[in-house]
Amino acid sequence: MSMMRRALLLAPLVSLPLLTGCVTATVDEMVFNEPVEGIGDASVVILGRRHASDYETEPDFIECVGDHISSRDNSIEVIDELDFINALYPWFEPRTAPLYPEDLEKLLQQPPVAQRLAELRTQYMIWIDGSTIRTDSAGSMTCGIGPGGAGCFGFGTWGNDSDYEATIWDFTNRAEVGRINASASGQSYMPAVVVPIPIIAPVQGTACDSVGDQLLQFLSSEY
Template identity: 80%
Template sequence: MIWACLAPLVTGCVSATVDQMVFNSPTEGIGDASVVILGRRHASDYETEPDFIRCVGKHISSQDESIRIIDELEFVNTLYPWFEPRTAPLQAADLGRLLTHLPVAEKLAALQTRYMIWIDGSTVRNDAAGSMTCGISPGGAGCFGFGTWSNDADYEAVIWDFSNRAEVGRINASATGQSYMPAVVIPIPIIAPVQGTACDSIGDQLLEFLSQHY
């Protein structure tokens, strides 16, 4: 477990936990092959946040420019409709059936996709408490009060290898933090960077895995 409390007057404190399980690890690098990171979206009222997927991809690219990350939207549009919420493969075992479709196999070959990483999860806000009142008077406007809430992030990244059509690893990252909003005339948010911490945690583990195999 990792505790982070940076610039306490600006951000809240965050605790994070990361678990990694890797198996069927390849023994050779993948050279110029590419990696795509996708968010799970298999229900009309649920999706892994697109900005979180972008965050993980940017984290990896910024640390190792040799790893080629395909943009999620570009990949989904290129492979339309095979990775739409209702048609996307749910298990690595589905890859064999997917690759029997010649247009899909050709497009994946053109993109040189070696690893597909599915990320499932979300960040939610819980346990809001406190109160705040704001008003306007002849002397000016202002707010008074104090509010607090917690944010909880829980994400899982599943790594699929197209070369052997198998799942080769899983990474779980969770983070929780307390945010505050004191107000004496002006509200001052003190936000716990929960989602960013979870992004960095998963990004670091994926970077370690991918860097070993490039």
């Protein structure tokens, strides 16, 4: 068989659409002092908790939540996590970052911190704590190369659970003003008859959208 003929046979396999598995999500919201008309010209920063030894809140999840908010209300200025940490080094490194709202008063007594926050116009800081983990897997798959070509046969499945908590701190009032819990779970599949076809459950993406939507209700004047 010619190389041209092989390319024509493989083309439909490469262009297979991405299939998605089912995801279930739950959201709990508790807001104490919700802005009435958005946050105006103030800015917000979203940070991931990384002080635990057994896991860290994924940087790509923090970026996803920030992008979700900015894309739906471009009047909200979301400061990049890394830019914020670098601008206030070393006060927001994992070992030195404030763990409780009561720590804000002491933190803002540091002139460099107060000055930099004023320059950034940061009113709200949102801590996100959590992670996405694989819960189980089953099945098997074998791949090989023979005289007729390469191929894979088998079936695999695995589950993922996402669990995140977003805590909203107000620098002006030196207090916690809201809290959101979002969880999602789903099952992904990988059947293979010659070519593996991933059917991925967008668990982390669903959790990101859930957290982002709830934060928009707090921050945006359009929701």
